Amino acid sequence: MTPLSMSPHQRTENKYQLLMPVTPGPKQPVDLEYFLHSVAEWKNELAKGVPGLTVAGSTTPQVLTAAVLKFTTDQPGGDTLTPFEGISSYIYSRLRLFKGVYFSAGNHGYYAPTDPASGSTLFKIADCNEGLDCIATPRTAKSIAARATVVEVARVAGRSIISQTSVKQKTGIKGYSLFLAPSFAMRQAYPHVENVWEMGPTASPYDTNHLVVLNVVPLMWKLFAGLKLVKKKKDEACIMSTATLALVGREFQGSRRTVPRAQARSLRIINVQHKSFKAVDWLHIILCSGEVPLAKRIPGDFYDIFIALCRASRLLFRRKGITRAEIQAIDADVKYFVTNYYAKIYRGSTERLPLCLSTVVTLLDIVPLLWACGPVWVFWQYPMERQIGTLGELIRSHLRPHASLVEN
Numbered sequence: 370m371t372p373l374s375m376s377p378h379q380r381t382e383n384k385y386q387l388l389m390p391v392t393p394g395p396k397q398p399v400d401l402e403y404f405l406h407s408v409a410e411w412k413n414e415l416a417k418g419v420p421g422l423t424v425a426g427s428t429t430p431q432v433l434t435a436a437v438l439k440f441t442t443d444q445p446g447g448d449t450l451t452p453f454e455g456i457s458s459y460i461y462s463r464l465r466l467f468k469g470v471y472f473s474a475g476n477h478g479y480y481a482p483t484d485p486a487s488g489s490t491l492f493k494i495a496d497c498n499e500g501l502d503c504i505a506t507p508r509t510a511k512s513i514a515a516r517a518t519v520v521e522v523a524r525v526a527g528r529s530i531i532s533q534t535s536v537k538q539k540t541g542i543k544g545y546s547l548f549l550a551p552s553f554a555m556r557q558a559y560p561h562v563e564n565v566w567e568m569g570p571t572a573s574p575y576d577t578n579h580l581v582v583l584n585v586v587p588l589m590w591k592l593f594a595g596l597k598l599v600k601k602k603k604d605e606a607c608i609m610s611t612a613t614l615a616l617v618g619r620e621f622q623g624s625r626r627t628v629p630r631a632q633a634r635s636l637r638i639i640n641v642q643h644k645s646f647k648a649v650d651w652l653h654i655i656l657c658s659g660e661v662p663l664a665k666r667i668p669g670d671f672y673d674i675f676i677a678l679c680r681a682s683r684l685l686f687r688r689k690g691i692t693r694a695e696i697q698a699i700d701a702d703v704k705y706f707v708t709n710y711y712a713k714i715y716r717g718s719t720e721r722l723p724l725c726l727s728t729v730v731t732l733l734d735i736v737p738l739l740w741a742c743g744p745v746w747v748f749w750q751y752p753m754e755r756q757i758g759t760l761g762e763l764i765r766s767h768l769r770p771h772a773s774l775v776e777n
Contacts, residue, residue, distance in 0.1 A: 371752060373438060377688070386756040391774060401449055402547050409547055409559050412437055416561035436564055439572055440548060441748040443579040444731065451573050452517050452546040460541030461727045463570045464734040466506045467492050472722045479725040482711055485718060494708050494733065507737075510550070510569035516540040517550040549573060571741035575734065577685060578648060578749045581678070584728040586651045587643065589675055592714065593667055594640040599721050607671040607714065614640050617662040624658075632657075655682045674709045677702040681735075688746045691739065700736040707732055 370387040371380050379385055389411070390404045398404065415435040424431045440450055447463060448455040455461065458478060459469050468491045469478035483490055521544055523536045537543050545552040548565055549572060556566070565572050591597040595608040609617070618638035625633040635653035639646070660679060663672060681702035684695050707729060711717075715724050742748050766773040 372435075373747075377746070381752045383752075383756050383759060386752055388756065388760075391760070391771065405450075405547050409555075409562065413559040413561045416564075437548075437562065437572075439568075439574055439742060439748060441574060441576055441750055441753070443576050443750070444728070447573050447575065450546070451549045451570075452513070452520075452542045452544050454537045454541050454543045458538045458541040460539075462508075462731060462734060463573065463575070464508055464737055465492075466508060466541075467730050467733075469725075469727075470722065472719075478727070479722045480727055480730040481715060481717070481722060481725040483717060485722060492730075494704055494711075508570050510567055513542065513569065514550045514566075516542040517545050520544050521552070571738065574738045574742045574748050575731065576748065576750045577735055577738070577745045578652075578751070580728060580731060580735075581682060581685070582648045582651045582655065584726075585678065585732065586655045587646070588726065588728070589678070590639055590643065590654070593663065593671070593675075594643075596640065596643070597724075599724065606668050609666055613666050617666070620662055621658070652682075652686065655679055656686065670709070670713055674706055674713065677706045677709075681706070685735070685745050687744075689744070691744045696736060696739050699739070703732050703735055 370389055372385065372387075373380065375385060389408050392398045392401065392404050415433070416437075418432045418434040420432045421430045422433045440447075442450055445455070447453070451463065453461070453463060460466050461469060461478060461480065467480055469480040470484050470486070470491070471477070472479055480491075482492055482494065519540060520533070520536055520542055523533050524544070528536075542550075545555065547555055548562075549570075551559075551566060556563070588597065592605075592607055593609055594614055595603055595605070599605075618641065621636045621638060625636045628636065632653060635646075635650040636658060637646075637650075639654070655678065660676065663675060665672075667675075681699045684691065684699050710729055711725070715721050738748075739745070760774060763777040764770045764774050765777060
């Protein structure tokens with residue numbers, strides 16, 4: 370829990386990150402919601418109001434009230450917290466009804482503007498922010514709750530597992546959510562947290578840093594370096610030659626001594642060491658060092674796609690406010706990137722459908738989240754990840770890790 374009433378400088382410090390529950394490991398719990406009921410109880414009490422607090426400058430006791438504004442997660446974490454089915458569903462996006470298609474006999478959904486088999490339009494990109502005229506209909510709190518009810522009715526009616534799974538895949542929802550789409554019983558138990566239920570999907574925004582820096586940027590590099598091939602084809606127009614990749618690696622290594630030590634780590638041979646790259650390394654690539662080594666080494670139309678992502682990222686990842694004009698510029702660059710990614714890289718063929726990853730179409734949710742939640746730095750996960758990084762040092766007994774963590 371991060372108190373957003375504090376200054377941006379304070380709220381990012383570890384001592385102001387309030388740890389709520391710690392679930393048992395090493396793998397995620399089967400039923401995360403079991404651990405979240407205690408959090409819901411605390412939320413309910415704070416929203417109701419805690420009387421009798423002494424506040425500086427006041428001679429009479431005050432009532433403290435607090436409301437939850439959002440739950441910040443990466444995409445898989447948000448799918449666990451909220452009632453969304455994930456990549457095995459026809460509809461994956463948390464904000465809009467982007468329909469997907471399945472590839473071959475697998476159970477992994479891919480998200481392309483058109484169905485390569487039938488040619489039917491699944492969603493449009495150019496008019497995504499034009500309300501009801503857009504094919505990708507926005508999700509709302511009511512629509513999410515209604516779909517959760519459909520799934521629960523199928524389960525209560527005793528329908529087969531196959532039938533229930535089909536309903537989940539088609540709705541993109543796997544059931545009620547304690548925080549986003551609660552059941553009637555949950556609403557009765559925690560009546561004072563209704564503000565979150567009314568927000569809809571923006572109550573659980575994506576961490577844009579994870580989305581762009583740890584998913585889309587590595588994907589683009591793998592395409593340019595020939596590390597992500599379709600049908601083992603190595604003659605794609607966007608793939609650099611082995612000699613060019615070696616030259617890029619030497620250029621990166623040679624530039625290490627010209628920058629501060631903290632930045633030098635990000636200037637390594639990417640096609641060799643990309644698996645060890647962290648978020649900060651990919652961030653350095655997209656903001657600082659990626660444009661020059663790719664210039665005139667990949668075709669101009671692919672280079673323009675990459676540059677559009679660079680321009681959007683420079684505005685997105687600043688730790689300052691953002692103007693209406695800047696949001697419109699981000700919107701234009703993101704739509705240019707996604708549109709041309711599908712036109713130049715996917716190209717509408719069935720065999721290239723695995724290139725239509727959910728993270729590409731999810732980029733279209735960035736601007737709606739900026740309007741709803743503020744600048745990216747308000748809801749990125751760096752403070753929480755720093756806090757989590759300190760927990761391992763507190764576990765001093767491997768025989769009783771949870772008790773040891775609590776004690777220390």
